[in-house]
Amino acid sequence: MNDFPxxxxxxxxxxxxxxxxxxxxxxxxxxxxxxxxxxxxxHQFSTxxxxxxxxxxxxxxxxxxxxxxxxxxxxxxPFYNVVFFFATVGLIVVVVGGxxxxxxxxxxxxxxxxxxxxxAEKEAIYQVEGKLTGACQxxxxxxxxxxxxxxxxxxxxxxxxxxxxxxxxxxxxxxDIAFGPHPRHDxxxxxxxxxxxxxxxxxxxLNQAGIYQYHDHLxxxxxxxxxxxx
Amino acid sequence: xxxxxxxxxxxxxxxxRALFGFxxxxxxxxxxxxxxxxxxxxxxxxxxxxxxxxxxxSLNLALTETLILLTSSFTCGIGMIAARAGRKNQVLTWFGxxxxxxxxxxxxxxxxxxxxxxxxxTIQSNAFLSSFFTLVGTHGLHITSGLLWxxxxxxxxxxxxxxxxxxxxxxxxxxxxxxxxxVWIFIFTIVYLRAFA
Numbered sequence: 001m002n003d004f005p006x007x008x009x010x011x012x013x014x015x016x017x018x019x020x021x022x023x024x025x026x027x028x029x030x031x032x033x034x035x036x037x038x039x040x041x042x043h044q045f046s047t048x049x050x051x052x053x054x055x056x057x058x059x060x061x062x063x064x065x066x067x068x069x070x071x072x073x074x075x076x077x078p079f080y081n082v083v084f085f086f087a088t089v090g091l092i093v094v095v096v097g098g099x100x101x102x103x104x105x106x107x108x109x110x111x112x113x114x115x116x117x118x119x120a121e122k123e124a125i126y127q128v129e130g131k132l133t134g135a136c137q138x139x140x141x142x143x144x145x146x147x148x149x150x151x152x153x154x155x156x157x158x159x160x161x162x163x164x165x166x167x168x169x170x171x172x173x174x175x176d177i178a179f180g181p182h183p184r185h186d187x188x189x190x191x192x193x194x195x196x197x198x199x200x201x202x203x204x205x206l207n208q209a210g211i212y213q214y215h216d217h218l219x220x221x222x223x224x225x226x227x228x229x230x
Numbered sequence: 231x232x233x234x235x236x237x238x239x240x241x242x243x244x245x246x247r248a249l250f251g252f253x254x255x256x257x258x259x260x261x262x263x264x265x266x267x268x269x270x271x272x273x274x275x276x277x278x279x280x281x282x283x284x285x286x287x288s289l290n291l292a293l294t295e296t297l298i299l300l301t302s303s304f305t306c307g308i309g310m311i312a313a314r315a316g317r318k319n320q321v322l323t324w325f326g327x328x329x330x331x332x333x334x335x336x337x338x339x340x341x342x343x344x345x346x347x348x349x350x351x352t353i354q355s356n357a358f359l360s361s362f363f364t365l366v367g368t369h370g371l372h373i374t375s376g377l378l379w380x381x382x383x384x385x386x387x388x389x390x391x392x393x394x395x396x397x398x399x400x401x402x403x404x405x406x407x408x409x410x411x412x413v414w415i416f417i418f419t420i421v422y423l424r425a426f427a
Contacts, residue, residue: 016311017310025307026300026304033293033300037289037423043427047427051427055420055424058419062416065408065412065415070405084253084257085257088258091261095268100268100271100272
């Protein structure tokens with residue numbers, strides 16, 4: 001079958017990989033592609049957990065392909081290419097991680113009006129040089145919404161500006177509160193999504209007057225509304 | 231560890247050096263992609279009130295592209311085994327298959343781009359689309375040059391046969407192709423899957 005002999009007397013070396021190693025790499029890659037796809041299509045977790053999961057699967061698949069397709073570390077003697085590979089990965093971590101860290105920080109400190117209001121709320125700054133930030137000077141009454149058995153109680157909450165609203169999750173699952181009617185996600189007071197783990201609670205300050213709806217992003221039948229009067 | 235085959239010893243060393251040089255190029259290329267990824271990660275929310283990735287992308291199309299590129303990476307690997315064994319016809323078959331799969335991938339990507347542009351979502355629309363077209367387009371350009379390289383190499387092999395020089399060139403080409411598949415996994419994850427998360 002050989003059209004010409006290359007190193008005929010040299011036994012096939014492992015460093016270039018065998019059909020078995022390519023098949024293994026191919027099958028593993030398929031699995032590591034389809035699992036995150038399935039997770040995203042069925043929206044298994046909350047958004048932040050999902051992003052962490054799919055990126056982990058991406059990194060795992062990269063390692064699989066580096067080992068089974070690129071055969072890194074199975075080359076000749078001193079592993080200069082391995083050293084170079086890890087040096088590059090280190091640089092990438094610095095460049096990508098550093099950029100995201102810096103830009104996130106920048107975003108945190110130079111934000112649109114609504115987000116800076118949320119920030120002012122968090123840090124209890126109700127005025128800056130005599131200018132009101134929209135944050136509440138004093139928090140008034142607290143209202144509680146309990147999620148249990150796939151329902152919210154009470155369905156409707158009436159509140160005054162600068163009251164607080166607490167979501168308590170008594171169900172055995174995570175709850176992702178989004179504002180607006182399903183499937184829309186609006187922001188309320190700078191919050192776009194409120195993740196309440198099972199058995200935990202989250203509180204927001206009602207510093208925006210009006211009528212607002214909310215729903216559980218993972219189960220839109222869990223929904224309610226609140227009215228904030230001036 | 232020590233290669234006892236005197237006649238092939240020099241050739242093997244030269245091959246290793248050439249492949250290492252190519253490896254360094256791949257790593258610097260990877261650095262360039264990582265910068266484009268960082269840009270996309272920072273800007274993907276800046277849609278200037280326009281549509282987000284969730285409204286613009288098709289997850290099924292992205293999955294199809296991923297599976298096609300993954301399969302082409304596999305056929306490329308099998309072709310490389312045939313090349314090292316000196317089987318010319320098998321090399322032409324497997325790399326030919328890789329070439330066709332790469333061409334289909336490129337066609338799907340260009341189709342996606344032209345659909346977006348026809349609907350008015352161009353590279354100039356907003357920062358999100360600028361970074362999207364730059365990142366995915368750069369990968370597409372790499373695929374295009376890989377396909378050209380593959381076509382030239384295959385024509386050469388078909389006409390003049392397989393020799394150890396050509397095997398080394400095929401080894402570099404397959405490294406390049408596997409590398410592009412790895413970059414695409416991150417595009418699939420960070421651009422497409424993340425948009426629907």
